[in-house]
Amino acid sequence: MTVSTADRPLLEVRGLAMHFPISEGIVLSRKVGEVKAVDGIDFAIGRGETLGLVGESGCGKTTTGRCILRLERPTAGQILFDGQDVSGLSSRELVGLRRRMQVIFQDPYSSLNPRMKVGDIVAEPIKVHGVERNPARRRTRVDELLSMCGLDPKFADRYPHEMSGGQRQRVGIARALALEPEFIVCDEAVSALDVSIQAQVVNLLEDLRERLGLTYLFIAHDLSVVRHLCQRVAVMYLGRIVEMAASDELFDHPLHPYTQALLSAVPIPDPRVEAGRAFRPPRGEVPSPINPPTGCVFHPRCPVAVEACKQTRPKLRELRPGHWVACDEVH
Amino acid sequence: MTAITPGSVTSAASADTAWRRRTLAGTVLGFCRRHPLGAIGFVIILIICLAGGLADWLAPFDPEENDFSTMMQAPDWIHVLGTDQFGRDIFSRLVFGARTAMIVGFGAAVGGGVIGLILGVTSAYFGGWFDLVFQRVLDVLMAFPLIILALAVVSVFGTGVFNVIIAITIPLVPRCGRVVRASALAVREVPYVDAARALGFGHTRIVFHHMIPNVLAPFLILLSAFVGQAILAEASLSYLGLGVQEPVPAWGLMLQGSAEDYATTAPWIAIFPGLAIVITVLAFSLFGDALRDAIDPKLRTR
Secondary structure (H helix, E strand, O other), rough: OOOOOOOOOOEEEEEEEEEEEEOOOOOOOOEEEEEEEEEEEEEHHHHOOEEEEEEEOOOHHHHHHHHOOOOOOOOEEEEEEEEEOOOOOOOOOOHHHHHEEEEEEOOOOOOOOOOOOOOHHHHHHHHHOOOOHHHHHHHHHHHHHHHHHOOOOOHOOOHHOOOOOHHHHHHHHHHHHOOOOEEEEEEOOOOOOOOOOOHHHHHHHHHHHHHHOEEEEEEEEEHHHHHHHHHHHEEEEOEEEEEEEEEHHHHHHOOHHHHHHOOOOOOOOHHHHHOOOOOOOOOOOOOOOOOOOOOOOOHHHOOOOOOHHHHOOOEEEEEEEEEEEOOOOOO | OOOOOHHHHHHHHHHHHHOHHHHHHOOOOOOHHHHHHHHHHHHHHHHHHHHOOOOHHHHOOOOOOOOOHOOOOOOOOOOOOOOOOOOHHHHOOOOOOOHHHHHHHHHHHHHHHHHHHHHHHHHHHHHHHHHHHHHHHHHHHHHOHHHHHHHHHHHHHHOOOHHHHHHHHHHHHHHHHHHHHHHHHHOOOOOHHHHHHHHOHHHHHHHHHHHHHHHHHHHHHHHHHHHHHHHHHHHHHHHHOOOOOOOOOOOHHHHHHHHHHOOOOOOHHHHHHHHHHHHHHHHHHHHHHHHEEEEEEOOOOO
C-alpha cells in the first residue's frame, strides 16, 4: 500500500480552498458573502493508489474534484500534479495536463453529448489532441477502448440514448481513457447506477487500474463501495478533511466523532447485530457553508464537543501511523 | 481478473437487430407518417420554392408588362387568377412574387437566425461581462417592434430587395439570440460540456460541436417561424411602400395602393396575394412544429 509520504506522490493538494462569491445587483454587483465549498484541505495520492473522498452532500467533495481537474480556478492553495503546480495555469497551459488527468461523471445520461455517436464521442479527444490522425487507425483504437470497457465495438454507431445507464457509463470511461491518462477523478462514478451494474462498473474500474496503472480519486457517498475500491479514505465535512486513514483502519477504528456517526448510519444486514449496536447518526443538519461555525465546524453536532472546540480550528494530526484526524478531543 | 460482463455483450447482439441504419427515403416516409400536418406544410413550402425557382417557365405572362386592354379581368382560362388594374396577370405576379418572398424570407431568417445562434450560444458559454453587455444590447434592439426597427433600417439603407433582407435580419438577431441563449445556459451546465473542457477542447469546438448542436431543436422551430415572420414583414414593408419597389412583383406590393379600392369590384386582386401570404406563413409554422418533434433524438421513437 502506498502511504502519503512516498517519494513523490502523483497528486498533492496543499491548502486548497474554493470560495464561491455571492453577489447582489445586476450592473454594479457587489460581493455580499461567499460559499466556502472547500476551505483549506491537504492530501496526497501516490501513483497507482486510489483515494476515496467521502462525505455528506454539499461537503465540497465534488468541488475538490473540479478544482483538481481545473474546471474551477481555486481561490487558494496548490495542486501539485507530478510536482507541477497546476492551480494557476491558464486554459492554454492546461492542455498538456488534460491528457494526463481525466474525469468520469456521476450521471451517465447527461455526461455524453446526445447528438454524437458513441464512436465519435470516444474518438473526439484522440482527434483533437492529434494522438492518431489516421481515421482508420483511430477507428481501431476506439473499438479497442470500447472492448476494454466491456462494450461491443458495434456500439460505436449508436447514439447514447439508445443505451442503458451502465453501458453509457462504460462509454464515459472509454472516453476518459482515450488520452491514456495517469490519473482519473471518479466523481460519484457509480452512484447513479443500479446495484448490480454498480458492481460491474466497480470491477471494471479496478481491472483498468491494474491493467493501466491508473491512479484514482474516488468521490462517493456509498461507504461500502469506497471500502472495497480504495486503499485510503478521506472524510470531508463542510469543506474540510476531518479524518484520513487506510481504508480498513478507517472503517474498523474510526476516531473522529463525525466519521463514527457517519459509519453508524450504515445499516448492517444482520438484524441481531443491527439491534444491538449503538445507533448514533449525526444530529441535526449540516450548517451553511456561507456562515460556517467557528472553531471546529463539527462542534454544533458533535457528541464530545467541549467549550474549546468553539474557539480553535483543529488541525489534522497523525494520531496513528498513517491515520490523520482533525479533532483535539481524541487521542 | 476480467471485468467484461456477459450482460453488455448479449444486449449488444440483440440490439443490433433492432437497430438498422436509416435511409433517407425511410426517414422522409417516417416523418410523413408521424407528422402529416408537417408533411403538408413541407409540401406547400416545396411548391412555393419550386414556383419561385421555376417562375420563368411557369408564368404564362410577363409579370411586369402592362396590358391596358385586359385591365381588372375576372379569373378565366387565359388569366387563371385574373388581372390587376394595370392589366398584369395576377398568377404570373404571384409566381414571381414567390421568388421575392422566398429570397427575402430565407435570406433574413437564416441570416438573422445564424448570427443570433452564434452570438447567443457564445454569450451563454462565456458568461460574465461579455454576456451582460451583450444582453443589454439585445434589450435595446428588442425594445423596437420588428416592423418599426425594419422601417428604421430601411430609412437608413434605402429600399430594394437586398436592403429589405438586411432590414429584417437585424431585428431577428436579438429575437433568436435571446431564446438560444436561454437554452444554451442550460446546456452549459450539463456535464458533457464539463467533460469537453476536461478533455482540453478549445472554446470554438465546445461552442460549435457540443453546445450549438444541442440548441438546434429550439433554433429550428424559431427559424421556421422566422421565415414566416420575415415574409410577413417583407409584405408589410412593401405594402407601406418601403420594401420591394414596383414593378418588381411582391405579394405585399400586390395588396398595396388601389387594391383596396377595387376590393368590392375586383376582389381577386387582393384575395390571391393575401391567400399566398397566409398559406405560406401557415406552412412554415406547421413544418417547424413537426420538425421540432422529429429532430430531437430523445423524442424520436423507433
